Each structure stands twice: as C-alpha cells, then as structure tokens.
Amino acid sequence: MPAPAPKPEILAAFEAAKGFMPVDEGLALYAAAVEAGRLGLPLLEVGTYCGRSTILLADAAREAGVTALTVDHHRGSEEQQPGWDYHDPETVDPEIGLMDTLPTFRRTLHRAGLEDHVVALVGRSPQIAAIWNSPVGLVFVDGGHTDEHANADYEGWAPHVAEGGLLVIHDVFPHPEDEFTGQAPYRVYLRALDSGAFTEVSATGSLRVLRRTGARGVV
Numbered sequence: 001m002p003a004p005a006p007k008p009e010i011l012a013a014f015e016a017a018k019g020f021m022p023v024d025e026g027l028a029l030y031a032a033a034v035e036a037g038r039l040g041l042p043l044l045e046v047g048t049y050c051g052r053s054t055i056l057l058a059d060a061a062r063e064a065g066v067t068a069l070t071v072d073h074h075r076g077s078e079e080q081q082p083g084w085d086y087h088d089p090e091t092v093d094p095e096i097g098l099m100d101t102l103p104t105f106r107r108t109l110h111r112a113g114l115e116d117h118v119v120a121l122v123g124r125s126p127q128i129a130a131i132w133n134s135p136v137g138l139v140f141v142d143g144g145h146t147d148e149h150a151n152a153d154y155e156g157w158a159p160h161v162a163e164g165g166l167l168v169i170h171d172v173f174p175h176p177e178d179e180f181t182g183q184a185p186y187r188v189y190l191r192a193l194d195s196g197a198f199t200e201v202s203a204t205g206s207l208r209v210l211r212r213t214g215a216r217g218v219v
Helices: 008-016 023-037 052-064 102-112 125-130 147-160 184-194
Strands: 043-046 068-072 118-122 136-141 161-169 198-204 207-212
Touching (some): 008 023, 008 052, 008 102, 023 043, 023 052, 023 136, 023 161, 023 207, 043 052, 043 147, 052 102, 052 118, 052 136, 102 118, 125 147, 184 198, 184 207
Parallel strands (some): 136 161
Antiparallel strands (some): 161 207, 198 207
16 A cells, blocks of 8 residues: 655645755655554644644644644754754844744745644743643654754653654664764664664654554653
C-alpha cells in the first residue's frame, strides 16, 4: 500500500512556505502524522519556525479530526540568528531588532487554510512541557540544535507519546561532517532507542520515525 500523501494544494503550500525541510522528509512526516492521527490524539510539533512542517501536521490532523499543536518561542534557534547561514533578515522585527517568526507563521497557516486546525503554544518548550499532562499521538522534535535544547525537548515531550504513538526527530546526522549545526538530534535519537521505550520505524534523509513500544512516560 502506498504511503499517504498530501493533496497537491497542501504540498504546494508546504513548498512555498519559509523553512528548511526537503520534500522527501516532509512526505515522510506527513505519512507518520496520518498514521498517528488514527489514535485520535493531538499531534505535537516542537519548533514551529514559519510553519512549513506545521502545514503537513495540520492537514493530517484535519483529516483525522484531531488538533495539531506547535510549540515555539518564535525568537529563532541558535543557527537562525544573525551571522549564521540559516538567518533570514525578513524574520527580524524592525522595531525591537529581534527575530519574530510568529507573524510569518500565522500568514503561512492562513494561506494554507489551516488556521482552525492548529493551536500555537508560544513560549519556551521546557516551560510548556512542564505544565502539559495529556497524551499525544505524535511528537515531532525539530527545535534547538544544542544538546541542552534538544535533550530538554526530548525529556519534556517524549514522555507524553501515547502507547503506539510516534516520536519523530528531525536533523539526525550520524556523521559530524554532514551538518555544521551539531549532532544533538542524533544523540537524542540514540538516547530514545537506548531507552527501550521506542523502536525505529523508518528513516528518510535526516528524519527518523520511532514508535513507542514501551510504557508511556519512559524516556
């Protein structure tokens, strides 16, 4: 059976949005979101940026009758700050001189017709995770690339993945020369496998999909 694929207009909106995820990884994320949506639980993303991947999660959530949740402080991660290759000057608020991707994110969702299917949680991931107490069908970790931030995202959100739910990790680069932003997501991926709570389902580019096969709450 072929993997679920987004409708052409959704894929076009994804490709038009600001962001860094290539199409093949986006399609793998969408397929994972469709599968996880069958659990009838929310789909959660850590690291919104301008909403490129949120489009795919939101459309899968819409099809499943659930909600997509996306967590970000919208001030940009380390590699998106001025002076780094992933910095986009258009995301800087001219009044305060800091990055603010929230307006762009909202325009992205509006253009895709998906505003009603997403709840944006604006704040620091650990702060929000500390007060979250509900299971989710999918957690997509795509936030900061330092060990501090990647581990905090994993520790904060992976415990909430329901039994049979999916943990998806982006920017997993096993070889140091593959990516200059660091290997923190790769180390988190290894940590998830070593925990015994998750089993790998698929790998597409730098995207890894893992299923919770151990007790919920274990990381």
